[in-house]
Amino acid sequence: MLKTVLTAIFVVVAGSAMAQEFQHEATPLFENCGDPSLTKARTDGVTLGISPSPPYSSLDPSSKKAAGLDVELAEAALKWAGIAKINYEVMPFGQLIPALLAKRIDVVASNIHVTPDRLKAVSFTGPAWWYGPAIVTAKGNPAGVTSFDTLKGKKVGAIAGSAADEYLRKIGVNVTAFQTDAEEFSAITTGRVDAILDDDVKIIEFMKANTSSPIEIVANVKIPDELIFKYGYGYARYAVRKEDCSLRAAFTQGLAEVRGNGQASSILKTYGLTNRNLFFFPL
Known part of the structure; x- marks a missing residue:
């Protein structure tokens, strides 16, 4: 439980810090x-792969200049x-890791999370x-969604290849995968899916x-620990090829x-x- 972890991390008794327990x-x-x-x-520079996903990353079609938080x-x-x-290089999110492995790009620079499947490749x-x-x-x-368990048996949208996609499939949810944010948001606004699972900041930006x-x-949906610590909604990071260790260390x-x-x-x-x-823990 997140509450339990928070308690373990931030306990102070009589002004003295007790033993702390952290998860990685x-x-x-x-x-x-x-x-x-x-x-x-x-020497030669790097090519960053991004997907068109404001406010994280985008490319101005006229100036070809990249912009966004991740950029x-x-x-x-x-x-x-x-x-x-x-x-x-700009492409759908699900194509970024294949492009990295094919050496079309050097870094997946649209934020990406650690998941079991991704660790096999990058x-x-x-x-x-x-x-x-x-x-x-x-x-x-x-749709009466109140928890992650109640997504089972419903038609749920997620971006193809995302942490949301991987986790939903792992817990047995029927996933409709979309290549772009625009397709995903169109599906939920027109009722083609019962729900979507995506990043809170991206959703808030769309709703604004x-x-x-x-x-x-x-509201008030408990986030499973497994979703944070194993299946992708821990820290946003960037991805490189496994053999590019010195680039990864410097980055x-x-x-x-x-x-x-x-x-x-x-x-x-x-x-x-x-x-x-x-x-990912409030201070």
């Missing part, structure tokens, strides 16, 4: 360091690491930022821009530096978020 969502990934990927990136965080970290030349940076999952239904919640949309976030330290010096906080605030989005 990722394991050390240092098996192949010593490779030339960082040197190559500093700014990734660029800040990579520039700290000495990587000055950054190019972009490696991950350290934490970039955090957001949580939210379940959306039609207004009035006619579409105030007449007949949808709502289901990871760059992310830590921009979190530590306040730049990450400043970027989050630009997009209407707060320091709450630096941690």
Whole structure:
């Protein structure tokens, strides 16, 4: 239970900190360091793969300039690491890992979470930022969704290849997979699915821009620990090929530096978020 974990982490008695218990969502990934990927990136530049998903990432069709929260965080970290030349490829989210493995891109820079299936194929940076999952239904919640268990037997939408998609299938939910945010939100607003599971910040952004949309976030849904610590809604990270250990190490330290010096906080605030989005436990 999240409440139990929070209690374990933040107990102080008579002004003295007691033993603390922390959970980790990722394991050390240092098996192949010593490779030339960082040197190559500093010399030749890197290509970041992004999916069109405001406010995270997008590409202006006229200027070809990338923008968004993930774009700014990734660029800040990579520039700290000495990587000055950054190019972009835009594609649906579900195509990013195949493109990475095919060496069409060097980094999945649309935020991505650690999941069991992804760990078989790619490696991950350290934490970039955090957001949580939210379940959306039609207004009035006619599907009667009150928990993740009540999604079973219903038609539920998710982005293909996302953490939401992987977890829903794992717990036996009938998933309708969509390639883009626009398709997913269209399906829930027109009643083609009973619910969708997606990122809370993305959903809030959509609802702010579409105030007449007949949808709502289901309130007071307990997030299963397994969804955070195993199936993807822990920290948002970025992904690289397993063999590119030196690039991953530099990128990871760059992310830590921009979190530590306040730049990450400043970027989050630009997009209407707060320091709450630096941690998956509230402080």
